[in-house]
Amino acid sequence: MIGLNVLLTKELREQWRTLRLPIVAIIFFVVGLISPVLAKYTPEIIKHAGGNIQITVPVPTINDAIDQFIKNLGQVGPFAAILLAMGIVAREREHGTAAFVLSKPATRIAFLGAKFVALVVTLTVGVLAAGIAAYAYTTILFDPPRLTGFIACCVLLLLGIAVFVALTLLASTAIGSTLPAAGVGLGAYILMAIISAVPRLGQFTPLGLGDPAHALALGKSPPHLWTSLLASLIWIAMALVLSWLSFRHQEFGS
Amino acid sequence: MDDAIVCQGLVKRYGSVTALDHLDLRVPQGSVFGFLGPNGAGKTTAIRLLTGLARASDGSARVAGYDVGHDSIPLRRRISYLDQQPHFYDWMRGRELLEFAGQLFGMHGAVLHRRVTEVLALTGIADAAERKVSGYSGGMRQRLGLAQALINQPDVLFLDEPVSSLDPAGRHDLLSIIDGLRNTTTVFMSSHILADIERVCDRVAIINQGRLVVEASVEELQARYALPIVVVQVEHADPAGLEALLERIRVQPWVSGVALDRDEIRVGIRDSADAGSELLRLLAESGVSVVRYEHVRPNLEDIFLRLVGGEATI
Numbered sequence: 001m002i003g004l005n006v007l008l009t010k011e012l013r014e015q016w017r018t019l020r021l022p023i024v025a026i027i028f029f030v031v032g033l034i035s036p037v038l039a040k041y042t043p044e045i046i047k048h049a050g051g052n053i054q055i056t057v058p059v060p061t062i063n064d065a066i067d068q069f070i071k072n073l074g075q076v077g078p079f080a081a082i083l084l085a086m087g088i089v090a091r092e093r094e095h096g097t098a099a100f101v102l103s104k105p106a107t108r109i110a111f112l113g114a115k116f117v118a119l120v121v122t123l124t125v126g127v128l129a130a131g132i133a134a135y136a137y138t139t140i141l142f143d144p145p146r147l148t149g150f151i152a153c154c155v156l157l158l159l160g161i162a163v164f165v166a167l168t169l170l171a172s173t174a175i176g177s178t179l180p181a182a183g184v185g186l187g188a189y190i191l192m193a194i195i196s197a198v199p200r201l202g203q204f205t206p207l208g209l210g211d212p213a214h215a216l217a218l219g220k221s222p223p224h225l226w227t228s229l230l231a232s233l234i235w236i237a238m239a240l241v242l243s244w245l246s247f248r249h250q251e252f253g254s
Numbered sequence: 255m256d257d258a259i260v261c262q263g264l265v266k267r268y269g270s271v272t273a274l275d276h277l278d279l280r281v282p283q284g285s286v287f288g289f290l291g292p293n294g295a296g297k298t299t300a301i302r303l304l305t306g307l308a309r310a311s312d313g314s315a316r317v318a319g320y321d322v323g324h325d326s327i328p329l330r331r332r333i334s335y336l337d338q339q340p341h342f343y344d345w346m347r348g349r350e351l352l353e354f355a356g357q358l359f360g361m362h363g364a365v366l367h368r369r370v371t372e373v374l375a376l377t378g379i380a381d382a383a384e385r386k387v388s389g390y391s392g393g394m395r396q397r398l399g400l401a402q403a404l405i406n407q408p409d410v411l412f413l414d415e416p417v418s419s420l421d422p423a424g425r426h427d428l429l430s431i432i433d434g435l436r437n438t439t440t441v442f443m444s445s446h447i448l449a450d451i452e453r454v455c456d457r458v459a460i461i462n463q464g465r466l467v468v469e470a471s472v473e474e475l476q477a478r479y480a481l482p483i484v485v486v487q488v489e490h491a492d493p494a495g496l497e498a499l500l501e502r503i504r505v506q507p508w509v510s511g512v513a514l515d516r517d518e519i520r521v522g523i524r525d526s527a528d529a530g531s532e533l534l535r536l537l538a539e540s541g542v543s544v545v546r547y548e549h550v551r552p553n554l555e556d557i558f559l560r561l562v563g564g565e566a567t568i
């Protein structure tokens with residue numbers, strides 16, 4: 001991986017200087033913030049919206065707050081991952097900067113690896129911001145979740161998001177065009193969402209991490225934790241290997 | 255002395271199109287080598303193959319002693335490349351981009367800082383070093399491109415149309431820098447500005463439709479293709495009359511070719527014995543007003559047009 005350190009430093013600086021990292025952190029923070037708020041006040045809003053109609057809404061609990069957080073991050077996270085990764089290789093090919101870097105002594109695996117790690121770091125900051133906001137507001141509005149369990153929940157959610165980074169990176173590398181890569185990433189998300197609704201199959205998708213994440217945050221025994229965890233790691237590994245296989249013989253020029 | 259670049263039967267095919275057709279080439283170490291050809295001749299393709307950015311369909315090449323097909327990383331440590339339209343990270347500042355390029359070559363600390371300062375000064379963009387690349391003009395980008403290409407003090411420097419987007423002063427400056435690299439760095443430079451090639455290059459290769467047409471020093475080419483040329487400058491000539499005159503000259507047995515450039519007729523002479531009196535007679539009969547009549551040595555452009563063909567061949 002010759003050149004990895006230099007390329008990773010450059011990628012991280014780019015994430016910061018092009019404001020991608022701060023924007024992701026702010027959006028994720030807001031998502032984390034509003035999740036327990038929505039869980040707390042949605043039933044009351046529904047009750048008031050009903051007017052004279054009698055609506056019985058169960059009293060919200062920490063369970064609803066965690067559920068809302070996982071749902072929100074499970075949607076915003078992959079979407080952010082797709083937006084960040086869709087042009088990560090394609091844009092550099094289109095703009096000619098890939099040729100500038102790869103005419104120098106840097107391996108192609110380092111080029112791809114630096115991009116993947118930088119995106120995961122950006123999204124880690126985002127998930128961290130979301131987690132802090134969600135934990136604080138859940139504690140204020142409900143009860144404090146178990147800290148270790150909540151951290152494990154965030155790690156699983158991050159892993160699920162990283163799958164969409166890897167899949168969109170693969171599309172960006174193989175197709176070499178930004179918008180089609182976004183289409184593939186979005187298609188993969190929709191497909192995963194459909195599969196995740198299928199009993200027994202769902203646990204093999206990154207969205208299948210939601211159930212064990214939920215259980216861990218509440219201090220319960222997580223269902224199919226290792227299956228979903230391993231499946232997500234395999235998705236990431238497969239996407240990265242395919243990206244490299246596609247990238248290693250590509251030709252460059254403006 | 256070993257050759258810096260050796261190509262043997264280098265072929266590049268894109269589907270059914272052969273972009274480069276069995277290119278055999280030797281570029282002496284320390285020379286400034288001009289690579290000429292019309293648009294689409296295969297110049298950029300050859301440079302991409304030699305820099306490892308594309309793979310040959312057939313044949314082999316060695317650059318700076320390394321096989322371009324197998325020794326990719328060691329090769330890239332010893333070469334540099336400037337694209338005809340250099341693209342950089344717009345969010346970086348000029349100095350930052352050069353530091354990034356240097357770090358990719360394993361440079362760091364005081365050595366890197368000193369080298370960046372040197373190439374900034376050499377390429378004349380030291381004043382713009384702290385500006386973002388997005389604010390650079392085309393000419394400044396070209397200078398920055400040359401600066402990043404020189405950062406590692408390469409053995410072989412590939413320049414694809416390096417001065418095409420520069421104004422005359424910028425071209426003069428960059429050609430002077432390239433000229434100064436002679437004997438320390440082998441420069442392989444493609445260009446369609448023949449006067450620039452003629453000015454700085456020791457040797458020249460001309461390719462057309464992917465095939466090498468000729469490879470020699472500029473002096474050898476001039477000697478080999480030294481058919482005399484007569485330049486006739488006319489004024490106030492009506493286009494129809496001028497076209498008729500060109501046609502009358504073109505069919506003469508002692509003429510190798512005729513080209514018209516604005517008000518200047520260049521006549522390639524095959525047989526000097528007949529040409530002198532006959533050409534003057536034709537000019538007199540045409541009634542055009544002649545302001546200059548001169549015998550000249552063929553320049554690289556004349557040789558290029560003759561070898562590559564086209565309407566203006568003389």
